Amino acid sequence: MNAIVALCHFCELHGPRTLFCTEVLHSPLPQGAGSGDISGQNEQAEEEEGGIQMSSRIRSHSPAEGASADSSSPGPKKSDMCEASGCRSLAGGHPGYVSHDKETSIKYVSHQHPNHPQLFSIVRQACVRSLSCEVCPGREGPIFFGDEQHGFVFSHTFFIKDSLARGFQRWYSIITIMMDRIYLINSWPFLLGKIRGIIDELQGKALKVFEAEQFGCPQRAQRMNTAFTPFLHQRNGNAARSLTSLTNDENLWACLHTSFAWLLKACGSRLTEKLLEGAPTEDTLVQMEKLADLKEESEGWDGSEEEEKPSSQPDVVEGQELSKSCPEPSLMPDCNSWNVAHRRLSVFRSLRHMRQVLGASAFRMLAWHVLMGNQVIWKARDMDLVQSAFDVLRTMLPVGCVRIIPYSDQYEEAYRCNFLGLSPHVQIPPHILSSEFAVLVEVRAATRSSLYPTLFDDEQSLNKYEFVVTSGSPVAADRVGPTILNKIEAALTNQNLSVDVVDQCLVCLKEEWMNKVKVLFKFTKVDSRPKEDTQKLLSILGAAEEDNVKLLKFWMTGLSKTYKSHLMSTVRSPTSSESRN
Numbered sequence: 001m002n003a004i005v006a007l008c009h010f011c012e013l014h015g016p017r018t019l020f021c022t023e024v025l026h027s028p029l030p031q032g033a034g035s036g037d038i039s040g041q042n043e044q045a046e047e048e049e050g051g052i053q054m055s056s057r058i059r060s061h062s063p064a065e066g067a068s069a070d071s072s073s074p075g076p077k078k079s080d081m082c083e084a085s086g087c088r089s090l091a092g093g094h095p096g097y098v099s100h101d102k103e104t105s106i107k108y109v110s111h112q113h114p115n116h117p118q119l120f121s122i123v124r125q126a127c128v129r130s131l132s133c134e135v136c137p138g139r140e141g142p143i144f145f146g147d148e149q150h151g152f153v154f155s156h157t158f159f160i161k162d163s164l165a166r167g168f169q170r171w172y173s174i175i176t177i178m179m180d181r182i183y184l185i186n187s188w189p190f191l192l193g194k195i196r197g198i199i200d201e202l203q204g205k206a207l208k209v210f211e212a213e214q215f216g217c218p219q220r221a222q223r224m225n226t227a228f229t230p231f232l233h234q235r236n237g238n239a240a241r242s243l244t245s246l247t248n249d250e251n252l253w254a255c256l257h258t259s260f261a262w263l264l265k266a267c268g269s270r271l272t273e274k275l276l277e278g279a280p281t282e283d284t285l286v287q288m289e290k291l292a293d294l295k296e297e298s299e300g301w302d303g304s305e306e307e308e309k310p311s312s313q314p315d316v317v318e319g320q321e322l323s324k325s326c327p328e329p330s331l332m333p334d335c336n337s338w339n340v341a342h343r344r345l346s347v348f349r350s351l352r353h354m355r356q357v358l359g360a361s362a363f364r365m366l367a368w369h370v371l372m373g374n375q376v377i378w379k380a381r382d383m384d385l386v387q388s389a390f391d392v393l394r395t396m397l398p399v400g401c402v403r404i405i406p407y408s409d410q411y412e413e414a415y416r417c418n419f420l421g422l423s424p425h426v427q428i429p430p431h432i433l434s435s436e437f438a439v440l441v442e443v444r445a446a447t448r449s450s451l452y453p454t455l456f457d458d459e460q461s462l463n464k465y466e467f468v469v470t471s472g473s474p475v476a477a478d479r480v481g482p483t484i485l486n487k488i489e490a491a492l493t494n495q496n497l498s499v500d501v502v503d504q505c506l507v508c509l510k511e512e513w514m515n516k517v518k519v520l521f522k523f524t525k526v527d528s529r530p531k532e533d534t535q536k537l538l539s540i541l542g543a544a545e546e547d548n549v550k551l552l553k554f555w556m557t558g559l560s561k562t563y564k565s566h567l568m569s570t571v572r573s574p575t576s577s578e579s580r581n
Contacts, residue, residue, distance in 0.1 A: 001187075001268030002026075003178035004114065005260040008127040009243070010171040011087050016131040018123055019172075019243065020089040020253060022110040022260035088112065088242065089253055097257040101265060108261035110253075122151050122177060130155035130173040139171070142192055144185070152181045154191050158199045161210035162246055168210070170246070174198065176263075187267050194266075198259050205247035282514050285560035286400040347462060348388045350499045351395065351506075352492045357462055362469040364481070364489065369439040369471065370396055371482055372547070373554030375414040375432075379422045380443035383407045385465070386421035389441070394419065395506055396488065398514060400558030414438070436473030443467055482547040484509050516541045517555045518563070526567050 006021035089112050090096060096111035114120045126146075134145045135157055146152030154176040159169040174195050178184050244252045280288075348354045355363040370376055370393050378386045387406050394402045405412050407421040411428055414437065422428070424442075432438050446466040480486075491497055491505045523529050523537050538544040543552055 001178065001183075001264050002180075003176055003184075003264060003267070004119065004123060005263055006123055006127065006175050006177070007089075007243075007256065008131055008173045008175060009087065010131045012166070014087060016128045017087040018113055018127045019087070020110065020112060020256055020260075021114060021123060022108055022257060022264065023114060023119070024264055025107040025109055097254065099257070099261045106265075108257075108264060110257040110260065123175075125150055126153045126155070126175050126177050127173075129153070130157065130175050131171060142188075142195075144188070146177075146181070148179075148181075151177045151179050152184050153177050154184055154188065156192070156195050156199065158203065160203060160206045160243070160246055162206070162241060163210050163213040164241065172202075172243075183271065186271060190267055190270060191263070194263055198256075202243075202247060205249055209246060209248045281511060282558065282560055282563065283399040283510075285562050286398070286558065289561055290399075347382075347385045348392045350502070351392055351488070352499060352502065354389070354392055355489075355492050358467050358469065360489075362467070364485070365471060366393070366439055366441065366469055367396065367485055367488065368481055368547075370418075371485055371554075372550055373401065373418060373557075374436075375418050375420060375438040376441070377420045377422060377428065377432075377438060378441045378443065379424050379426065380465075381424055382443070383421065385443060390419045390421065395503070396510075398510060398555055398558035400560065401555060433470075434472040436471070439469065439471040441467060441469050480545065480547070482551045483542065483545075484513055484551070513551070513555060514558075516543060517552050517559065520552050521556055521559060521564075522567055 002024060004021055004023045007019045009017050009019050011017050096109065098110075099108040100106075101108070114123055129145060130143075130153065134143055134153075134155060136143045140158050142154065142156045144152070144154055155173050156175075157171065157173040160172055161168060162170045176184070176191055176195075244250060249255070348357070358366065366376065376393065378389055380386050383406065390404055390406060394404070402419065403417045404419040405417040405421065406419075407423070409423055409426060411422065411426060411432070412420055428440070433440065444466045446464050487509055488506065491502050497505070519541065520534075520537065524534055529537075535544065538549060538552075543549065
């Protein structure tokens, strides 16, 4: 996390002062002011906390560091420091602490002041504001302030007991400074809990020292018996004691370095950024819902197998016949994995390939029935041929509208599937053959070996097959058809577009019409508008034709449950309805 954590103190002689700060360095320590050469470092302490190896080391001293800095140093001058080290954390000549995070090659550097002049100015201003104007009621607790220019600050002020101070306590604050306002606000609960823990530990140590000093020499009674002295003289003679003296902890600064470094490491690891290209599509939502349903079903099957193990074995055998045991085989995950595993067995490579094989008029009839939601029946001996045809045709529909039974030994009703594969000997009911809501594709042996030219070098070419497409309601050649069908045919006939580009065109067209479906669903199902308003809406959407309306109504069944429940749970408030009236 690109931030600085600092401990600040309000000195009665000099006002707010920065005592100790820890910053993050993502690159090797800079040469020059305050960096020094780290080649001659001596290991001072090694700890492991929260997954970071805290290898704290003393940096080699350079003339620009410490209290003996010259006038070019950004830190305060020596004349401004308390004689009793109340405004100083590290002794003169102490170079500070460095911890190396071996996982990320990041260094956490602690010293009294940031060595960079701009960072020193930012920390200095945050210190002054945290101990003067930006305080919460009671002067003890967390607060947030800042701006884009000087950074944003999470500040937590607190008191430390001191038997020699006015009011027997001194004022401190721990501040966290960073430029990312959103990140800092989201980290508020984490920072509050961890910094509160550091403060409690400091206050606990100081309280023990305070009670021991009060027991040995009570200051309250001594002050009441002391003659009155001028206020300014009292201030000059009562310099602040160092925090190490108040807590009686000589390793205080090393412990604070460890805590601050871990705080920066942990706070930076708990939140990560993810690139989102947009809201999930309806196909994505439907696939997620189907996977969740499959997971619940599999858990139920596991439980039933444990309870009734003998009776479950026949079901496993029958489950190999997908048409008999699985009522909705389309609940399986996306068929892309199937395509990869059976690429050599696939016969139809794409919609363009199918259109070239079937012919323009037969393909248009088949595509029209697919888009309208009518039942598409394929009769063939080759199951791989039927499966490849369904894999190609399903790309024209939203995922939620696809219900496939790849191959069956008996006819299945249309409410169970809109894609049905049958073996050649299966008898189809006469009313289905004459129905306008079904289309049949019969795959027969070709009378001539060169009936269809070889379009792709497949192991199983289509030369040996003859495809007969029939329907009780053949699509007239002069019929306009749904708008999306005309656009799909235009993309397929455009030889300048590759197969991949055509696939992307299909995705865009489906999203365009699914957006229209969402508007129509909201308008008719949720708002319950009259038919006249619905006709106006369809005209605005460019879908007032009969085929377009049928398509929208069928595609409405493919909306995800998440989207439907969200809309149905959103009820218009009385205020909005009154304002409309």
